[in-house]
Amino acid sequence: MKARIRRITTVVEETRIEGGRPVLPPTRRAAAIAVIANPFAGTYVEDLSELIAVGEELGGLLTEKAVAALGIPGDRVESFGKAAAVGGEGELEHAAAILHPKLGAPFRAVLGGGAALIPSSKKRGGPGVALDIPLGHKDAAKVRSHFDGMEVRLPDAPRADEIMVAIAVTDSGRPHPRVGGLTKEDVVGEDGLS
Amino acid sequence: MADVVVRKIVTQIDETFHEGGPAASRPPKRGVILAVIANPFAGGYADDIAGFMDDLKPLGLDMAGRLLEALGGDPALIEGYGKGAIVGEAGEIEHAALWHVPGGYAMRELLGGTKAIVPSAKKVGGLGARLDVPVTHVNASYVRSHFDAIEVGVADAPRASEIVLALAMTTGPRVHARVGGLAAADIKGEDGLR
16 A cells, blocks of 8 residues: 555435425435545655555545445446645645546546546645535536535544545536536537537 | 424545554444434424424434444444534524434444443534534443544534434544553443443
8 A cells, every 4th residue: 555544534415405495316425535644744855756656546445435435336426526635734736646647547447437537626724624526527527517516524634744635426416407508418428528 | 293304414434544653453433424404493482392302213213224334234343422413593402402312212222222321412503513423432431442522514504494413333442542441341331331
């Protein structure tokens, strides 16, 4: 194992009512969050390849956890997202090293595909910081019903020398979508956009 | 009789691998399940509220069952528990007390007649309010290694006329418990205390 993991948390949300109306079937989404040691906290290093490898490892591990918590096969996931928060002694570039170069391939492998860019966010913060994971349709980024976000937070993370890494998957878009745009039924699914 | 109207269910499972010390051979899991429900008594003072405790019993059993399942499904693995409630601002703290009976007894029934009282916390709060749910050993409240707490909250709840109900279960002690006191191995198991 490349990452030194202190804690892994999975969260599943099931929305049964929104705007006072039943959501049938309920919308469900899951996040998996790992709290890991930041090997570069407090120092500036040029070569971030160690964190790139950590991203590759967590891309598979966290996606497996989240999909299992959601209780559906990977290919039934409709939207996805990723995010990271570095502790006070880390750099935003540390989050970028985990999220961007290599996390996506193992993430998509668990889902059996996903042509769209995985939307992401990053920040620096202290223990308890709220991380809003952006969500978008996994095959076509322009599907308007699936633009969303999921807030996650852990009271004890990230410590100054830690990084909190999160991914999210859903079995659905927003409850009661009605602002038009591309629908999931009309996805072509070739270029990742439409 | 009042309807129990559930807007949202959130399930969260933590695995703690270490807290700065040696890695645990069996990482303890800490789980919570939260239900966001409508508060039938919001907005006015009602004297007669106690009947709602019976109405909540099926939800309590459903939540306890889902939480146990998310923790592996075996009642013998559950070593600690707790419960709590957050009442939205149009309600009163007494409404949180309605959860003691249906929440506590659901877990005790499901876990096979555990002996210790289920510790609890309650508050009135707004959207995103956090609650520290206390946790103690299921058969002997004085077991020191199992004194713990799990912070819970839902970003968009409770709205003014809602209540967030919480149940918590754990599969082990604090990850590096080492401050002595009554050990789980030395429980007499008669009075629920020692």
